[in-house]
Amino acid sequence: MELKDIIFIDSFPKIDLHGLDRDTARVMVNDFIKDNIKMKNDIIVIIHGIGSGILRQTVHEVLKNNKNVIEYKTFYNNNGSTIVKINLKN
Numbered sequence: 001m002e003l004k005d006i007i008f009i010d011s012f013p014k015i016d017l018h019g020l021d022r023d024t025a026r027v028m029v030n031d032f033i034k035d036n037i038k039m040k041n042d043i044i045v046i047i048h049g050i051g052s053g054i055l056r057q058t059v060h061e062v063l064k065n066n067k068n069v070i071e072y073k074t075f076y077n078n079n080g081s082t083i084v085k086i087n088l089k090n
Helices: 021-039 054-065
Strands: 014-016 043-047 068-074 082-087
Touching: 014 068, 021 043, 021 054, 021 068, 021 082, 054 082
Parallel strands: 014 043
Antiparallel strands: 043 082, 068 082
16 A cells, blocks of 8 residues: 555554654654554554644654655645554565
């Protein structure tokens, strides 16, 4: 499944980072990715909110540097969340 084909995100595993600081968000995102690799979920959703954009920027930095992430993008129906495709073949 391609990320551009996703219309609804309700059926995918989600993590909500509202209210977290940058360091905690980094750890939680990486742990969430590891957990979903174990559970064989190739698409996940990270809810970071809109706000000042600090959490979104932090999440995207983490995703860019994570070797298990194939691609990610801000969900077009909700700028406060990012959808991520994970490589399960490691």
